[in-house]
């Protein structure tokens with residue numbers, strides 16, 4: 763069974779948590795896209811929800827599929843958010859931001875009563891860090907942040923889009939760092955990174971996830987915290 767099918771299996775299991783009247787956070791990425799597609803179908807069949815998108819790409823896909831997308835300010839609070847991840851460990855800690863959407867994703871997750879992560883089986887890991895951790899930085903500070911992260915031994919690499927700096931939806935930069943060899947506890951690392959002025963957010967999602975749904979073969983396995 764391919765990763766693509768496993769993503770779909772997980773997404774179809776997750777949308778069972780969505781009921782009419784809810785305000786739903788829509789994640790970003792290839793796995794989240796299957797969830798958006800499924801919700802689009804449910805809306806065509808009469809489901810009435812409001813949705814908040816975690817990226818411009820998601821907003822476009824959802825709107826095209828007839829989903830009512832509102833702003834976070836209009837939503838005030840979300841009932842459930844379904845999103846993908848680049849890595850998820852057994853303690854429901856995540857690396858996110860491979861697609862550059864970590865900042866809005868973290869804000870939406872923070873404001874959501876229930877956070878469901880969907881992923882194919884390759885994303886499930888015993889220890890986070892094979893995937894490079896994305897950090898969102900303010901362009902004014904990026905080069906000096908890279909210098910500081912280098913001194914911390916985190917091998918920072920600024921993300922590029924061809925010859926240009928990659929830009930997020932908030933027009934910030936992304937710097938990908940290597941946390942595999944660091945012995946610092948993840949929560950301490952998160953604090954240290956956030957203490958550097960100009961780092962807006964990191965792709966470490968350590969405490970927000972309530973439910974993880976992994977597609978493996980034809981089966982979706984749901985784990986609750």
Ligand SMILES: O=C[C@H](O)[C@H](O)[C@H](O)COP(=O)(O)O
Nearest residue numbers: 791792793859860861862863
């Ligand atoms: O910035 C992107 C998001 O955090 C995605 O949810 C994450 O990168 C996983 O994406 P995909 O489902 O495409 O592997």
